Amino acid sequence: MPREVRERQMLDAAVEVFARRGYRAASMDEIAELAGASKPLVYLYLNSKEELFSACIRREAESLIQEIQAGVEPGDSAERRLWCGLRAFFAHTAEHPDGWAVLSCQARIHGEPFALVVAELRQRIVDLVTRLIAECAQPDGGRKPLSAREVSGLAHALVGAAESLAGWANHRTGAVPSARETAATLMNMAWVGLENLTGGRRWPPAAAV
Structure with missing residues (x-):
């Protein structure tokens, strides 16, 4: 899967989780699961929870x-x-x-x-x-x-x-x-x-x- 497609899926999942849970309560595990990706891959693409939220x-x-x-x-x-x-x-x-x-x-x-x-x-x-x-x-x-x-x-x-x-x-x-x-x-x-x-x-x- 192209990186831009995978990254868009991660951002889509993150927006949904951040909106529902709030920034502090949102977990990278839940975001990764919703995006259909591994947590290490989410960190590889977007570095940290703070950078993911900023993105x-x-x-x-x-x-x-x-x-x-x-x-x-x-x-x-x-x-x-x-x-x-x-x-x-x-x-x-x-x-x-x-x-x-x-x-x-x-x-x-x-x-x-x-x-x-x-x-x-x-x-x-x-x-x-x-x-x-x-x-x-x-x-x-x-x-x-x-x-x-x-x-x-x-x-x-x-x-x-x-x-x-x-x-x-x-x-x-x-x-x-x-x-x-x-x-x-x-x-x-x-x-x-x-x-x-x-x-x-x-x-x-x-x-x-």
Whole structure:
């Protein structure tokens, strides 16, 4: 079997075990057994449990970023690109719940160097969303301009809300919302709010001051 195929099997098995057991409780024996490989072979390919976990995080992070980028057509309007990017994000996290669990939970609670990789992933997504919001907020007709600080704050808020919604959707009991429904939930909050801001409507209104 080619090395890249065998290594992919090991990473697939490791993501499943890390998501289910957590980093500390996961055993290399269980990962090797699930991958259909010997433990010495897993160590030969991936050196240590720490390096295996890091490889899982990087692979899942890159896969998520690529999915979001593939879902966004450069020629579309900023509004549609934001919508398609959110839909791609929720579709990917729903289709790869173990990978999302490793990224959103396991990698963050075990400190460096794992948390740094996730922070890099998050910043790449924030940067993408920041550009889209900045384009959406360009003064046009009656639209009001937004400051760079406002755009940055909105981008971080949107990404945080998306992460929270993905966890909510993936751990619901009963009917699970589709990626389209979850993305629409966030667009209903974010896009309507952005339209209000660029239209000059802000919190607090005069009546609430």
